[in-house]
Amino acid sequence: MTSPIEDAAATQSxxxxxxxxxxxxxxxxxxxxxxxxxxxQQWGVLALVAALVYLLPVLNPPLITxxxxxxxxxxxxxxAIYALAALGLNAVVGQAGLLDLGYIxxxxxxxxxxxxxxxxxxxxxxxxxxxTLPLAMIVTVFFGIILGLxxxxxxxxxxxxxxxxxxxxxxxxxxxxxxxxxxxGFQNVGAPPGTKSDGNPVFANSSGTPWYWLTVTIIIxxxxxxxxxxxxxxxxxxxxxxxxxDAAEIMGVPTFKFKLWAFAIGAALGGLSGALFGGLNGFVNxxxxxxxxxxxxxxxxxxxxxGNKFGAVIGGALVAYLPLRFTxxxxxxxxxxxxxxxxxxxxxxQGLFGARNHLLTYASRARRWLGEKTSGSGATAVPATEESxx
Amino acid sequence: MSSPASDQxxxxxxxxxxxxxxxxxxxxxxxxxxxxxxxxxxxxAPDRDIEVAVGDNLxxxxxxxxxxxxxxxxxxxxxxxRRGEILGLIGPNGAGKTTCFNAMTGVxxxxxxxxxxxxxxxxxxxxxAITRLGLARTFQNIRLFGxxxxxxxxxxxxxxxxxxxxxxxxxxxxxxxxxxxxxxxHGMALLEFVGIVDKSDVLxxxxxxxxxxxxxxxxxxxxxxxLLCLDEPAAGFNPAEKDELMQLIRTIRDDxxxxxxxxxxxxxxxxxxxxxVVLEFGKKIAEGTPQEIREDPKVIAAYLGEESDDGxx
Ligand SMILES: Nc1ncnc2c1ncn2[C@@H]1O[C@H](COP(=O)(O)OP(=O)(O)O)[C@@H](O)[C@H]1O
Ligand SMILES: [Mg+2]
Numbered sequence: 001m002t003s004p005i006e007d008a009a010a011t012q013s014x015x016x017x018x019x020x021x022x023x024x025x026x027x028x029x030x031x032x033x034x035x036x037x038x039x040x041q042q043w044g045v046l047a048l049v050a051a052l053v054y055l056l057p058v059l060n061p062p063l064i065t066x067x068x069x070x071x072x073x074x075x076x077x078x079x080a081i082y083a084l085a086a087l088g089l090n091a092v093v094g095q096a097g098l099l100d101l102g103y104i105x106x107x108x109x110x111x112x113x114x115x116x117x118x119x120x121x122x123x124x125x126x127x128x129x130x131x132t133l134p135l136a137m138i139v140t141v142f143f144g145i146i147l148g149l150x151x152x153x154x155x156x157x158x159x160x161x162x163x164x165x166x167x168x169x170x171x172x173x174x175x176x177x178x179x180x181x182x183x184x185g186f187q188n189v190g191a192p193p194g195t196k197s198d199g200n201p202v203f204a205n206s207s208g209t210p211w212y213w214l215t216v217t218i219i220i221x222x223x224x225x226x227x228x229x230x231x232x233x234x235x236x237x238x239x240x241x242x243x244x245x246d247a248a249e250i251m252g253v254p255t256f257k258f259k260l261w262a263f264a265i266g267a268a269l270g271g272l273s274g275a276l277f278g279g280l281n282g283f284v285n286x287x288x289x290x291x292x293x294x295x296x297x298x299x300x301x302x303x304x305x306x307g308n309k310f311g312a313v314i315g316g317a318l319v320a321y322l323p324l325r326f327t328x329x330x331x332x333x334x335x336x337x338x339x340x341x342x343x344x345x346x347x348x349x350q351g352l353f354g355a356r357n358h359l360l361t362y363a364s365r366a367r368r369w370l371g372e373k374t375s376g377s378g379a380t381a382v383p384a385t386e387e388s389x390x
Numbered sequence: 391m392s393s394p395a396s397d398q399x400x401x402x403x404x405x406x407x408x409x410x411x412x413x414x415x416x417x418x419x420x421x422x423x424x425x426x427x428x429x430x431x432x433x434x435a436p437d438r439d440i441e442v443a444v445g446d447n448l449x450x451x452x453x454x455x456x457x458x459x460x461x462x463x464x465x466x467x468x469x470x471x472r473r474g475e476i477l478g479l480i481g482p483n484g485a486g487k488t489t490c491f492n493a494m495t496g497v498x499x500x501x502x503x504x505x506x507x508x509x510x511x512x513x514x515x516x517x518x519a520i521t522r523l524g525l526a527r528t529f530q531n532i533r534l535f536g537x538x539x540x541x542x543x544x545x546x547x548x549x550x551x552x553x554x555x556x557x558x559x560x561x562x563x564x565x566x567x568x569x570x571x572x573x574x575x576h577g578m579a580l581l582e583f584v585g586i587v588d589k590s591d592v593l594x595x596x597x598x599x600x601x602x603x604x605x606x607x608x609x610x611x612x613x614x615x616x617l618l619c620l621d622e623p624a625a626g627f628n629p630a631e632k633d634e635l636m637q638l639i640r641t642i643r644d645d646x647x648x649x650x651x652x653x654x655x656x657x658x659x660x661x662x663x664x665x666x667v668v669l670e671f672g673k674k675i676a677e678g679t680p681q682e683i684r685e686d687p688k689v690i691a692a693y694l695g696e697e698s699d700d701g702x703x
Binding site: 225228229231232233234235236237239240242243244246247248249250251252253254255257261265356359360361362363 | 496516541542554560567569571609610
């Protein structure tokens with residue numbers, strides 16, 4: 001019994017498979033193979049990758065290293081911090097589809113929180129550096145909600161313009177408000193505790209490795225938590241909003257609430273990365289939080305593949321790495337990233353790692369069940385209408 | 391991973407379809423044949439209290455008016471939708487049928503008039519709140535979430551009844567696990583009910599056209615609606631496909647749902663509906679049984695004047 005619909009379906013899906021083929025990029029095969037691995041195998045591969053990632057500044061591989069022009073462990077620490085920022089921006093732009101052009105604002109707020117509560121130049125009460133990490137997140141979430149409440153009711157271009165303004169306002173406030181010390185900035189920003197056997201602090205501004213390890217650990221932890229969110233009602237709501245906001249709302253998705261969540265999560269990670277940035281440099285002033293850096297973060301997310309957290313992390317790391325590795329070209333980094341993005345948009349609009357999110361916790365089980373069912377009884381796709389017609 | 395036994399409490403009514411749903415994903419009774427008789431009411435909401443009091447008004451629409459600039463797309467339209475019926479909403483192209491849906495579901499703000507669902511006014515409510523009150527719809531121009539699979543699309547609909555938010559997801563609370571598991575069971579059962587379960591893992595944008603239309607119905611059903619509004623669900627189908635779809639719609643009604651059906655094809659509407667409301671230029675020109683509508687001179691005039699572009703649809 002084949003209905004016309006099913007016949008059409010068979011031909012159509014055949015056509016679809018064919019039309020999909022030419023679009024395959026270098027990492028798609030990898031993504032597909034990854035999907036077919038068992039859960040424990042995936043964990044195994046991840047553990048191996050994690051080990052390599054942790055060892056990166058120690059191995060200091062030739063060709064890859066940014067030395068002699070830039071200390072490689074410091075480069076690694078910067079890569080990790082940018083990766084963390086991109087991870088947060090990915091939740092906003094990649095997942096929920098909210099074009100946030102002022103992400104640097106949250107990064108700046110995080111850095112200033114750390115500076116204000118740990119620097120010797122600040123008149124504030126001093127607290128241990130590590131406490132400023134959650135504090136930075138709380139403060140940026142507060143800023144995120146203040147910014148999000150009115151603006152998330154706007155759509156597309158308006159949101160982009162308002163967030164762009166927010167980023168600039170934060171930078172200007174840092175210049176204008178005397179307590180924020182403008183270009184003079186804050187020296188001696190704090191660091192996590194601990195001294196080495198020779199009496200020097202573990203987290204010195206000259207040693208990137210501990211900062212790198214700290215940030216990578218935070219990234220791994222957050223990726224697990226973000227994965228949990230993706231594979232839940234919230235993650236599905238984000239994708240639905242990105243795909244068709246009105247349809248999502250009509251299907252019962254409280255769109256404003258979940259957009260605000262995405263914004264708050266993005267803000268928190270932006271603030272956290274800013275706080276780490278302040279700690280790593282040991283110095284915070286108003287110079288590094290310009291619109292261009294916002295664009296770099298955005299480029300990182302798009303480069304890696306909007307909506308894919310692994311892609312965003314790789315993208316963030318690349319955006320930090322390339323100018324430090326190829327210092328001769330650093331001046332032209334915006335030109336180069338611009339050209340890369342244009343080329344990417346033409347040949348691979350989904351980004352380097354444009355793999356699809358899995359939005360159901362038990363998706364693998366569902367797929368397995370489906371496989372058994374189609375290969376087994378063969379009794380599929382019989383509309384329940386058949387028996388009621390009698 | 392929880393054992394199948396510990397999952398039992400969440401299946402509140404041990405109805406055939408839900409028990410079987412659990413069995414699909416667990417390992418119990420691996421060779422029980424997939425049921426083709428799954429009742430959609432049980433599939434969607436095993437614990438739902440199906441109101442069988444057919445006949446009282448589920449939805450009351452009074453003087454509903456929508457204007458676009460100078461154009462009055464809907465002009466003081468008044469009608470009731472009775473519990474358990476299939477009400478046809480017909481009229482020539484541009485008569486205001488879709489506009490009526492949009493005004494009911496909160497997409498357009500009516501400039502006048504009220505819509506009440508079981509006595510609750512829908513005016514001024516958020517779109518998602520209206521959905522949760524029990525009004526679901528499909529779109530004339532299909533609006534699925536293209537980058538999501540068929541199953542994920544349906545689960546977005548099911549999520550309308552779920553409560554877990556971001557904190558629950560981060561810490562993977564028991565409620566989240568329960569909801570996720572029931573999502574897959576109910577989602578799969580719904581896809582099976584509309585006849586597209588074999589493509590549950592395919593991205594919606596890659597689904598064949600007929601499957602997309604059916605997926606829209608499954609996604610709307612997933613929100614556990616009291617009233618299901620279908621906007622030209624058979625548009626673009628050939629006659630055989632249309633008949634199949636009408637059978638599906640009748641089955642949905644037989645399971646206790648109330649349906650508001652927009653359909654351009656007069657023949658089809660006559661066969662499947664209990665009552666019909668006819669719109670022309672934003673005004674209601676007739677209301678009655680298919681028999682009455684067929685003989686109504688105003689309706690005949692409206693459709694005769696439009697006969698020419700009927701073939702193009
Ligand atoms: N968003 C809109 N803006 C302006 N005019 C609209 C809009 N939506 C519908 N209309 C107009 O309202 C009238 C009714 O349209 P519609 O409800 O889509 O008719 P149909 O009965 O074919 O579904 C048409 O004249 C259409 O052009
Ligand atoms: Mg219409």
